[in-house]
Amino acid sequence: MTQGHPQSEKFVGQPVERLEDAALLMGRGRYADDLPIRVGTLHGAILRSPHAHAEIVSIDTSEAEARPGVVAVLTGDEIKELTDPFIMVLKLPLQHWSLAVERVRFVGESVVLVVAEDRYQAEDALEYIKVEYKPLPVAVDPRDAAKEDAPLIHPAAGTNVVSVRNFNYGEPDKAFAEADHTVELTIEFPRNSQTPMEGYVVVADYLPGNNTYDVLANFQGPYTVHPVMARSLRVSGSALRIRTPQDSGGGFGVKQAIFPYVTLMSTASKIVGRPVKWVEDRLEHLSAAVAAPNRVIHLEAAVTKDGKVTAFRFDQLDDYGAYLRAPMPGPLYRPHGCLTGPYFIPNLSVTNRLVLTNKTPSGMVRGFGCPQMYFAIERVMQCIAVELDLDPLDVISRNLIPAGSFPYRSAAGAIYDSGDYPKALEIAVEEGDLKELKERRDKARAEGRLYGIGYCAVIEPGQSNMGYLSTILTAEERRKNPKGGSVSQVTVNVEPLGGVSVTADCMPQGQGQGTALAQIVADELGLKPDQIRVNLEHDTQKDAWSIASGNYSSRFVSSTAIAAHRAAQKVRAKLATIAAQSLNVSEEKVSFGGGQIFATENPDNAIKFHRAAGAAHWHPGSLPTELEAGVREIGVWAPPELDSPSDSDRINTSLTYGFKIDYCGIEIDPDTAEVRIDKYVTMHDTGKMINPLLVRGQIEGSFGWGVGIALYEEFVYAEDGSFLSGTFADYLCPTACEVPKPVILHMETPSPFTPLGAKGIGEGNCMTVPVCVANAVSDALDVRDVRVPLTPARVSAMIHGEEAAPPAGRAAPAAKAEGAGRALAGEGTTLVPAAPEEVWKTLLDAEKLAAVIPGCHRLDVVGDNDYRAEVTLGVGPVKGRFQASVRLAELDAPRSATLSGGLDGPLGSSRGSGRVRLEARDGGTEVSYTYTVEVTGKVAAVGGRMLDGATRMLVRQFFERLAAQVGGPPVHESWWTRLLRALGIGQ
Amino acid sequence: MPRLSREARHPVTIILNGKRASGYAEPRLLLVDFLRREIGATGSHVGCEHGVCGACTVRVDGKAVRSCLMYAVQADGRRVDTVEGLGDDSSDLTALQSAFRREHALQCGYCTPGVLMSISDFLERNPKPTETEIREMLSGHICRCTGYAGMVRAVLDVVSNGGAAESPKSE
Incomplete structure (x- = not known):
């Protein structure tokens, strides 16, 4: 490249400020509820179950139907008649509909939909609906629900434990028999969710002329769910048009589970013959949208006397709540390949059990099964250190996969693409100044304060293999219908005046992907990012998409970004051919830069970018004969490493595998039992960074949520299944006072499996912070059983023992009445x-x-x-x-x-x-x-x-x-x- | 205040970002719903409907308030400032807005309008806050995307460079 010429300016890898921000900062975002609706659009409000488990004896809607503004009232009867139950990942005799049919199975389940002229009127009418319930015994705790005599959530299934799978890799039994020590621990991970600030929004419009549904929804994918919606509505995929808005007020996986409401509002629209809009409120969201599955893990480690782990044995019980909605049980299988973490552990035994309970159905939430898994792994690593009297960081260090082992195939089949974990650890210790932190701890302890240090190391998987869920099937069942891979698609269009626009199969909810796409395309075409218009509204009837489309599993940088790169390369090749003809050089000797296309060896021999593009529109006859007119190219990317599971159940669950190692110092106030994070160091190897500013945003954001999981956030249910966390005054999200500044460190080991070398970074710190803080609290208090969130009440019990029951008197909590919540x-x-x-x-x-x-x-x-x-x-x-x-x-x-x-x-x-x-x-x-x-x-x-x-x-x-x-x-x-x-x- | 009829829609006129804006509201219509649906000012967002998250924060007669905890009829005749009134077009962001972009203080942007309105009010009353004071003020807002780090940097940046309202010097 010619030095000093504008073409040397490259944007990939630079901290480019976001192109999205100006509109958002001026209040000119285009979120789903901001968009215009058709005149005559009606509004829905949903009556929800107050019971965790009950038969619906009768529903009387007559009074509600007579209320002002009410146009229609739907119950499970209409839904059963007009739709089909949602298809599931597992073939089970369970039925899930968009309104409860015959029975309610969790507090908050949709029972009746009122459609009225406005939302206020629709909500008013809910009060006039009479539902008679016959309460049934409940199963709330997953371990109780898994017992033989537990009340059945779905009697037709005959059990609440709807899937059990055992896996063996290597020789785990032999490793345990030969081990010097076995270290074991049972952990319980709570239910929580990152609760986006914007709830679900659906506007459904049934078009009777061609039996098509036109739906605007702030859905985030994956589009594996599109067939689930289409089938429930009894139409082909092309007859369900899903449009997503340009802006979405946060997703974190949660906006996948909007799909039952798409079916519900679509059906209502068909009945009333008008569009129906529904905006979820906060109580609906907290009680009924989605929760990460709470999980009970019993993990055993076979350990040599010097602290090397030779085998893990997992027994996992994952709680999916009342229904198994697609793509559940993803959280249990998505990290399957990473069950041995960043460690060289060749032997692995796994038992996975799925249990249903009378709670909100579980679903996609940032971390997607990893925070649970790493909580067990990294707690056990710390217990190994305590039991063998070793330094916890030495235990981590001794077990890390050695440098030079990549690509590394883990016991369960993940192909870790690249890394140098020991070096990352070294950088973290040096640049994070662990020495100083240890001195801080020693000083605090010498003063009698409660201070502890915690460590953890994790692999962050990026871009899921769409075949990972089939690991739940046996090899024989899989052979009939093998699944694997991940397709992404991006379109780059150059219009007659040379303006470049991009559409893509992603639905970002704040990640700044529009900016990243603009950087990638700008670099290929010799333009600047702000010259690229990225429109990320998506329309299934007009834009390219496939089942993997969407925003989830930290897939963007190794999927959609690569498709954009390929589409831009195709555009570049076409324009290079056009330019070469007019510059009178060969295509290989053409460069792009500064809005020009020029002869590489003689930059003065140049044609303006828009002139070359214009030729394809204004005068296609002048193009070289092999070129088609116009400039619109689709880039498609389907990485070959994502194969279906092998006959021995080994599965490369994701495409990229980042590495992170964290440590922190915490102090506990002995009087208030409050945990204060004194210092937090987080080291990342996420391959090449496309935009370091956006990477920092992902780290800071997932860190903030990690603090929430560690210290505050839990969906609490009473023993009778009552839901007790229905407001942001009950479900506590950390604020600016509770989230400290983390020390963020980086190294870059490019991934060989993706052309830009980047690895997913979207979830990382929500996997590390909970266990890192828990390890520090364990260190501070010398306790083994640590549960998050580490609320003052819980920590106080760890310091002082359980609180004594209050003296008998007025209005004290009642001594447990039967089943009482x-x-x-x-x-x-x-x-x-x-x-x-x-x-x-x-x-x-x-x-x-x-x-x-x-x-x-x-x-x-x-x-x-x-x-x-x-x-x-x-x-x-x-x-x-x-x-x-x-x-x-x-x-x-x-x-x-x-x-x-x-x-x-x-x-x-x-x-x-x-x-x-x-x-x-x-x-x-x-x-x-x-x-x-x-x-x-x-x-x-x-x-x-x-x-x-x-x-x-x-x-x-x-x-x-x-x-x-x-x-x-x-x-x-x-x-x-x-x-x-x-x-x-x-x- | 005149007695209002429960069922009727009453005319409500506010001075929205310096300009008169009128619409109709039942007494129970929330100010935020009035702004969004009746006036079409969709910059203010609804995050929790119970006054905890701060996404709907606007300024009424200069003071930051939760527009989900106030009725539209209560704002009649008063000055209401929303995020739409902060900057005119993309080349004319205020110093605070520019600092938000530079410091990556927003991701999904849903909570941002309310946060900006609170900070604007706060910095007028307390132009030289400490980081602790900034964090305490921000604790009236819930942001799920950013971990607040960028917001704190942005406000500190604005404070050390002299104020939130004026446009940044051209580079």
Whole structure:
């Protein structure tokens, strides 16, 4: 290349500022909910199950249908009639539909869809739907659900453990028999999700003329799910047009699981004959969208006396929640090739079990099975160090795959493409200044502070082999329909004035891929990135796509980026041919740069880029005869290394394998049990970096989420399956105060399997931070059983032991009622200025009782002392209509009775009972009561912090109104009297 | 304030980014829904609908507020500033917006409009904050993409170079 000529400016590898940013910073992004909709578009709202497991006895939608603005109400009956159940990865007798059919299996499951003129009206109408449920026993904990006698989530399957597979590589049994030590550990990894700030958005429009669905959705792929949607709608793939918007407000895998709503809104559109739009709200997202599977892993390591691991034996139980939605159980099989981590471990035994439970279906979440797996591996590596009294970093170091071993075939079949792990470790220790960190720890410990250091080393897989899931089948089953590979496609178009535009099969959610594509294409064509218009709206009826299309598995840099490179090369070759003709040199002697195409050996002999491109449009007759007119080229890339699993179950699960080694120092406050990350060092080898700025963004972002997993984030379920994390005040995401600045280090070992040498980097630190922090906490407290998130409560229990039960008294959490989740108990006393007989009569009089029950609009007698009522009640920010049942039993007139009953409504359900005692006192009656209440559904999910107070208030209101009903205001006790009584002084 | 009828749509006029903007709102219509659906100012985003995430932050009479916790009718007659009012076109980003781009302080960009509005309000009141103060202010926002590192760098950068509002010097 000629020195000093503009062609020497290359952009791949440079920290090019993002082309996406200006529009986003000005509020001119084009997210799904921002886009125009057709006049007449209707809006959907979904009634969801308050029960973790129940039969649907009946659904009465008549009142809702009559509400203002309501156009249609859909239940499972319509869905069953008009659609087919979603196809799954495994052929199992389970059925999953877009609305619950006959039974609900998790809190938050879609039960009824209301379609109305606007969203507010649709939500209003939900309150008027009456669903009668018959609650069923639940299976919430995966280990309980895996037991023989567990309640069955899908009775037709006959078991909750719907897949069991054993794998053996090398000679694991021999290795364990010969080992000096066996180190074993059981870990439990929680349910969590990176919860994008933008929820799901679907706008579905059924076109009756040709039986086609036109759907806008912020779907992120993979397009393996496109056939799942099309089949459920009973149309061919080409009759389901999926369009994705230019901008998406975060994905992290989560926006794959939008697909049931595509089917649901499409069906609704077909029924109403108008487009139907639905925007997910935060409660819907947290409770019902998706969660990374929680996993229980028992891992054993066969270890020599000097700390070398000769074999791993995994026993994994992965919890997929209530349905096995495609592409589940991906998280269990995607990292299969990496089960031996970055270590030279030739022997491996694996048992994988999938279990279903009464929780939200699991799905794609950043990390996709790796955070779970590495939590087990790297905790065990640390335990080896502790048990053998070795330095944890020495244990890692001794087991790393040696330099010069690449490409390296792991025990389970992954082909690690390149790397130099010992060198990376060395750089991390030196440049991260481990020595100083150790001094910091020693000083802290000398002062009696709780300080620990944790380490971990992981392989980050990039770009999944679309055949990895078939590893779950036996070799014989696989032979009938072998699967493997990964196709990506990009189109580069040059218009008549020489402008270049690019479309691609990726749906970025903030990764800046438009910029990276512009860099790649600009370099090939001698232009600048801001001269390339990248349009990443995708349309399945107009753009190139295949099943692997989408944004997931950190695939971009080794897939779509390569397709763009190839498409640009084709454009370059074509324009070089055109230019060569006019420059009168051969094609090989043509260069591109500075917006010109020129003779390499004589840059002054040049033609402007747009002139060469223009010739293909304005005067195709002038082109060399072998060239077609126009300039529009599709680049296709399908790496040959991604083969289907071998007969011995070895599978190259991904195309690229990055390496990272992290260490951190943490300090625990002995009083608050808060874990503070003092220093965090993260070392990456991700091959060649296409844009270091974007790489840093991926590292900082996955690091931030890693901190969330380690310290804060968990979807919590009560034992009865109630969901308790329905707001961002319950599901805690770290903020700027909780995420420290990591020290980021790099080395670059190019991948030989991808032309640009880059490796996926999208997920890395969410795999390392949880276990690295856990190892540091283990080091600080000298404990072995470490569970994330390391909340203060959990860490406090590790320091001080479990907290003692609170003393008995008002409104303490109830001692476990059967199957209880969010159970509350309390007691109270009210003085009523009437005789006990008078109070008693009121309780037994339906009309008077109606006036006593708070918020009661209507009360019907359904039997002896048995009533049905309609009430409106509120807890904190939520208020809604409920169907109430009230029954009086164990009557001992006029002294005592048991009141029991329940509430059911769109906001949730509750069951409770209480004992009421009446005692004559000072010419009136002292009414004393005790109660126990269990609450589930939306109220439990969002109002957890307020439930106790609200329940106490409601019960108290009941008795105050009772007093009012029998002839006067209640005698309020002063706080002084209450205090005295609480202290056992006074009456 | 006049008594409003629950079912009726009431005229609401705001000064949006310095210009009059009018529409109709039922009393229960949230300010953010009014801005997005009635006025068509879609720059402000809805992230949680319960005032925790900060994505919908706008400035009402100069003060940063959550537009998901305020009704449109409450904004009637008041000045409302949103992200759309910060810069005019791509060549004219404010110093803060430019710093966000330079420091890679945004990825998906969904939380960014609210973050920018909070910072704008904050820096007017506290032009020389420390990093700790910046982090505390940012803790009113949830961002799931960036780990906040770029945002902190961007604000520090703006603070050390003299202010958020003016456009950067041309290079």
